[in-house]
Amino acid sequence: MHGQPGAGNLRERDRTLPGDPGVFFFITADMAMFAVFFLLFMVGQFQDPEGYRASRAALDPVLGLTNTLILVFSGWWMVRAVEAGREGDWRHARTRVLAAMLFGSAFALTKGYEYYAKVSAGVTLTSSEFFGYYFAFTGIHFLHFVLGIGVLAVTVGKLAKPEGAKTLVWLESAAAYWHMVDLLWMVLFPMLYLAGGTA
Amino acid sequence: MSGRFGSTATLLALAALSVGSFLLVETEAASLVVGLAAVAIALVKASLILNRFMHLEWRHRPFAPLLLAWLGIVGVILGGGLCALPWKAPTHIPVAVNDRTLPFEIIK
Numbered sequence: 001m002h003g004q005p006g007a008g009n010l011r012e013r014d015r016t017l018p019g020d021p022g023v024f025f026f027i028t029a030d031m032a033m034f035a036v037f038f039l040l041f042m043v044g045q046f047q048d049p050e051g052y053r054a055s056r057a058a059l060d061p062v063l064g065l066t067n068t069l070i071l072v073f074s075g076w077w078m079v080r081a082v083e084a085g086r087e088g089d090w091r092h093a094r095t096r097v098l099a100a101m102l103f104g105s106a107f108a109l110t111k112g113y114e115y116y117a118k119v120s121a122g123v124t125l126t127s128s129e130f131f132g133y134y135f136a137f138t139g140i141h142f143l144h145f146v147l148g149i150g151v152l153a154v155t156v157g158k159l160a161k162p163e164g165a166k167t168l169v170w171l172e173s174a175a176a177y178w179h180m181v182d183l184l185w186m187v188l189f190p191m192l193y194l195a196g197g198t199a
Numbered sequence: 200m201s202g203r204f205g206s207t208a209t210l211l212a213l214a215a216l217s218v219g220s221f222l223l224v225e226t227e228a229a230s231l232v233v234g235l236a237a238v239a240i241a242l243v244k245a246s247l248i249l250n251r252f253m254h255l256e257w258r259h260r261p262f263a264p265l266l267l268a269w270l271g272i273v274g275v276i277l278g279g280g281l282c283a284l285p286w287k288a289p290t291h292i293p294v295a296v297n298d299r300t301l302p303f304e305i306i307k
Contacts, residue, residue, distance in 0.1 A: 017259045018253060018254045018255065018259075021262075024262040025262075027266075028265050028269070031266065031269050035269060035272055035276065038273055038277060039276050042276055042277065042279070042280025043280075045280060045284065049284050049285055061225065065217060065218065065221045068217045069214055069218075073210065073214075075248065076206060076207070076209075076210040076252075078252075079209075079251075079252050082254075176253050179248050179253045183245050183248045183249070186241050186244045186245045186248065187242075187277070189241065190220060190238055190240070190241045190277075194221070194224040194234075194237045195224070195233075195235075195237045195277070195281055196229070
């Protein structure tokens with residue numbers, strides 16, 4: 001597949017936006033929404049620092065770190081997939097998107113375990129304001145993750161029958177969306193698990 | 200840096216920064232400096248993802264400037280939020296110093 005007709009033109013795309021502008025518009029709007037979430041959380045923490053600190057102590061930062069590393073590694077596979085796609089190497093691009101899906105799926109397992117452990121211990125959305133935000137924000141992020149897995153699955157299908165630049169735009173757009181899921185977690189991780197006031 | 204080495208180096212940097220911020224918070228007493236460092240590391244990681252993974256550059260307008268502005272705004276929200284919290288100086292260090300020094304000073 002490497003060097004198939006059109007591959008040269010695909011490399012020309014390196015000078016343009018890496019993906020569909022509509023997808024980047026969605027990403028920008030979505031990230032703006034999360035910025036509002038972060039503001040709500042920090043205002044809540046300012047009003048009740050002790051309550052937030054006590055609730056945060058119930059979270060397991062090792063799980064948060066594990067999820068961070070899973071998403072980073074999965075994102076790296078998507079970067080490699082785009083690199084292959086830009087070379088017109090659709091077979092490797094497809095394999096790497098599959099690898100991104102596989103590693104990314106581990107996020108669902110660890111997040112599912114974390115939710116299960118919390119709910120089993122009686123910690124729910126209504127336990128405290130902190131946990132209200134925790135479940136809401138990580139839940140919305142998780143929905144983005146599930147949508148991302150679906151997008152990656154469609155991408156794998158499209159890469160089985162590549163259509164040149166059209167497929168590359170789809171691949172780059174899927175990768176941009178997947179990196180947004182990764183990026184948002186990079187901020188959620190320290191905000192929810194690490195940084196807070198002292199007792 | 201571009202190509203496989205560039206993305207692999209970015210992966211390693213992201214993983215090292217993630218583990219680093221975790222260890223920083225886990226091993227150091229909670230303080231404003233540690234909290235701000237964790238936020239700063241998160242923003243560096245986010246900018247690495249924008250630049251090295253998404254391949255967004257300044258010429259990709261308006262999205263690259265908007266997303267960079269987003270990083271700045273989030274930095275202000277998180278950093279400002281942490282600065283507004285009540286922080287106490289770590290108490291274990293002065294206590295340890297007092298335990299070792301005060302009795303000897305008194306005996307003298």
